[in-house]
Amino acid sequence: MAGQAKRASLLEQPGICGSKETSRRDSRLPGSGNRGAKSCRSVPMTDILKRTTLMVRHAERAAQWYEDVLGMTRWMDVPFTLSGTQLAAGKMGDHTRLIIMKAEHDTIGMIGLLEFTDPRRPDIPEQLPTEIPFGAPIFVVAAEDCRATVERARSRGSCVHAEPKEWSVTGADGRVKDMLGASFWDLDGYFFEVNQIVEVHEA
Numbered sequence: 736m737a738g739q740a741k742r743a744s745l746l747e748q749p750g751i752c753g754s755k756e757t758s759r760r761d762s763r764l765p766g767s768g769n770r771g772a773k774s775c776r777s778v779p780m781t782d783i784l785k786r787t788t789l790m791v792r793h794a795e796r797a798a799q800w801y802e803d804v805l806g807m808t809r810w811m812d813v814p815f816t817l818s819g820t821q822l823a824a825g826k827m828g829d830h831t832r833l834i835i836m837k838a839e840h841d842t843i844g845m846i847g848l849l850e851f852t853d854p855r856r857p858d859i860p861e862q863l864p865t866e867i868p869f870g871a872p873i874f875v876v877a878a879e880d881c882r883a884t885v886e887r888a889r890s891r892g893s894c895v896h897a898e899p900k901e902w903s904v905t906g907a908d909g910r911v912k913d914m915l916g917a918s919f920w921d922l923d924g925y926f927f928e929v930n931q932i933v934e935v936h937e938a
Contacts, residue, residue: 786835787872788847790824791923792859797848798834800922804887805876810837810845814852825851863894863924874927881915881931888919888927895919896926901933911936 791797801807812834819827830853838844867873878884881899889895899917906912913934919927 783843785843786845786847788833788849789872789923789925790856791848791850794832794834794848794850797850797922798836800891800893801836801846801848803891804884804893804921805838807836807838807846809834811835825856829854860924863920867926872925874925876927876929878929878931881917881929884929885917885919888921892922893919906935909938911938 789797798809798812802809812832814830814832817825817827817829817831819825819829825831829851832850832852834848836846836848864871876884885895885899896918897916899915902914902916904912904914912932913936915931915933917929919929921927
């Protein structure tokens, strides 16, 4: 009995696999549950990666792209002046515009579109990239209709890198998934992979 009580107390500690606290935190995120491999943490996860902010040429044009192509909505649109301390870009007094785009989830998956309005950034490249440079993000989109997403991106000015193509992958749960995948660039040279699950085969 003493040994069982000791094991139970360990499972109740934050960060131990299978504990109530770990399960509660994991359940806050979409797609969480008992599928796939479990994650063991020595420290409880209390911080959430909620937004990625991208420097863009024109915030308004970029926001329209995210609305039309990915169906995101505007959560916030504000001008502000840099303090010159926290952000490792620009200098104190620079004027910017930040539009934050929201997906379906209220906490994670947001994208910020940051435009330097006065002065304009001097390092904006004239041409968009044709390959992903080191340090650049790669966005992965789970699409309901891969072909439709690609056509929306193309019609809004995106350069399509790879047309929709069938492929298969073994997921974390051991099941084989037949996919339809493609990729393209947004209007400021950020790279997007788009994947659609066509069929899932039972293991």
